[in-house]
Amino acid sequence: xxxxxxxxxxxxxxxxxxxxxxxxxxxxxxxxxxxxxxxxxxxxxxxxxxxxxxxxxxxxxxxxxxxxxxxxxxxxxxx
Amino acid sequence: xxxxxxxxxxxxxxxxxxxxxxxxxxxxxxxxxxxxxxxxxxxxxxxxxxxxxxxxxxxxxxxxxxxxxxxxxxxxxxxxxxxxxxxxxxxxxxxxxxxxxxxxxxxxxxxxxxxxxxxxxxxxxxxxxxxxxxxxxxxxxxxxxxxxxxxxxxxxxxxxxxxxxxxxxxxxxxxxxxxxxxxxxxxxxxxxxxxxxxxxxxxxxxxxxxxxxxxxxxxxxxxxxxxxxxxxxxxxxxxxxxxxxxxxxxxxxxxxxxxxxxxxxxxxxxxxxxxxxxxxxxxxxxxxxxxxxxxxxxxxxxxxxxxxxxxxxxxxxxxxxxxxxxxxxxxxxxxxxxxxxxxxxxxxxxxxxxxxxxxxxxxxxxxxxxxxxxxxxxxxxxxxxxxxxxxxxxxxxxxxxxxxxxxxxxxxxxxxxxxxxxxxxxxxxxxxxxxxxxxxxxxxxxxxxxxxxxxxxxxxxxxxxxxxxxxxxxxxxxxxxxxxxxxxxxxxxxxxxxxxxxxxx
Numbered sequence: 180x181x182x183x184x185x186x187x188x189x190x191x192x193x194x195x196x197x198x199x200x201x202x203x204x205x206x207x208x209x210x211x212x213x214x215x216x217x218x219x220x221x222x223x224x225x226x227x228x229x230x231x232x233x234x235x236x237x238x239x240x241x242x243x244x245x246x247x248x249x250x251x252x253x254x255x256x257x258x
Numbered sequence: 259x260x261x262x263x264x265x266x267x268x269x270x271x272x273x274x275x276x277x278x279x280x281x282x283x284x285x286x287x288x289x290x291x292x293x294x295x296x297x298x299x300x301x302x303x304x305x306x307x308x309x310x311x312x313x314x315x316x317x318x319x320x321x322x323x324x325x326x327x328x329x330x331x332x333x334x335x336x337x338x339x340x341x342x343x344x345x346x347x348x349x350x351x352x353x354x355x356x357x358x359x360x361x362x363x364x365x366x367x368x369x370x371x372x373x374x375x376x377x378x379x380x381x382x383x384x385x386x387x388x389x390x391x392x393x394x395x396x397x398x399x400x401x402x403x404x405x406x407x408x409x410x411x412x413x414x415x416x417x418x419x420x421x422x423x424x425x426x427x428x429x430x431x432x433x434x435x436x437x438x439x440x441x442x443x444x445x446x447x448x449x450x451x452x453x454x455x456x457x458x459x460x461x462x463x464x465x466x467x468x469x470x471x472x473x474x475x476x477x478x479x480x481x482x483x484x485x486x487x488x489x490x491x492x493x494x495x496x497x498x499x500x501x502x503x504x505x506x507x508x509x510x511x512x513x514x515x516x517x518x519x520x521x522x523x524x525x526x527x528x529x530x531x532x533x534x535x536x537x538x539x540x541x542x543x544x545x546x547x548x549x550x551x552x553x554x555x556x557x558x559x560x561x562x563x564x565x566x567x568x569x570x571x572x573x574x575x576x577x578x579x580x581x582x583x584x585x586x587x588x589x590x591x592x593x594x595x596x597x598x599x600x601x602x603x604x605x606x607x608x609x610x611x612x613x614x615x616x617x618x619x620x621x622x623x624x625x626x627x628x629x630x631x632x633x634x635x636x637x638x639x640x641x642x643x644x645x646x647x648x649x650x651x652x653x654x655x656x657x658x659x660x661x662x663x664x665x666x667x668x669x670x671x672x673x674x675x676x677x678x679x680x681x682x683x684x685x686x687x688x689x690x691x692x693x694x695x696x697x698x699x700x701x702x703x704x705x706x707x708x709x710x711x712x713x714x715x716x717x718x719x720x721x722x723x724x725x726x727x728x729x730x731x732x733x734x735x736x737x738x739x740x741x742x743x744x745x746x747x748x749x750x751x752x753x754x755x756x757x758x759x760x761x762x763x
Binding site for chain 2: 189195196199204208210217218221
């Protein structure tokens, strides 16, 4: 086995330890506490999609969730 | 000893070649120098001896001189034949493939074989000298077998039919003892005859013990053999198609077998022999025969396997660490930051704000859990808004909760979904609040709980990592090759899949 192959194998094994640790502790794939859709929805007095044809606002507390937006982009639940 | 009087130089050269075939290089040199007058032919013969010795790398001249050789003439092609054992009855001609009965004069040709059809599979050849258990042995014959047998499968606990082909090399020692090297596609084994204290015939039995101090063992293989080819010299008369029966079992590091040779055209047993064998590596054989080229090759291979073994152990160790981290991240490691509980039947429509919550660890992963306790057979909805220090919503989480139970043909059943959790990575440390909302649905009473913990480790990456580490370690052992390129590509591919599946938020 050449020195190059040995080094690559060692590098691979090191990566197998370091990458999962960094990804796990660093929260790769996890979104922040701020959700742009919620921020936008909360900043508008009545978002367009909540407005009736007669101009009244149908908005109520569950309106946020009609968009079904969730924190992060990876798996929804669990770790 | 020569079989005739005055002979031509060509004839002498042929005799010398016969000595070369038997590994008697020093004797061949002396023979050539004394008897070959033509300097060109003599030089050519000496070079041939030198080349053959280099090629075969057989042992010392003193060892080769331990075996006396009688030179005979093939009655079929008139070529030179060498006999190492005076008791030999059968000799095969390496040139024309004739099977010659040498037990009585004049010699007669019994059969004709095609040597080229059964060339040796590896480096062992007739005439080679090797040292086993401090004694020099010479390879004097080879018998090729095909076998139809039943092989025991320890996993399935039953016998399976198997066909097999193998060669048996016959080695004669200085003290006239025999050794046998079996060679097949899986490797080599070294066998020697032994005298059993509890002899048994191979009768298809499932348990066997050939020594009284052996606990009866499972017969791992039994069946029949048939000779397909033979070469060299033999003290008996082998024949192609000769049948035999065998049964063998393992005891410690050795395999013990009982083997019966059957009479021609009959099922009666002509002879029974018992063998004790052990597996022997190619390197061990090459050392015994002192074949430097193979010793170097096998040593390099063994070195490579050793390196791969060490690397695979390292990979397994990394896999072990990742397994511990995986289970650790599943069970421990988070710290509760805040928890609140509200009665959702009393929540105003505008919500109920709780806090403040101080979040200080930038980049730390937080887990937010929303759960409820509601009566059986009811549902409700609960949500929270995450508010910044100005109590403006920056995120929101919700859950449809339900609990149901009943009876069916299997008895009582119950199902529920009463909690949901989400993760986020803190981008801006500061003061936060939470605002509860609910719709009680059909639940007459119940609590809505919010819990926030920090210092979460993501188990998913440890899981992917441990699969990769164990997989890499396993592949190095199994395929005897480390191919980090593929492994690196695999890691980047997995990382790419994960990253591409991430949302932008």
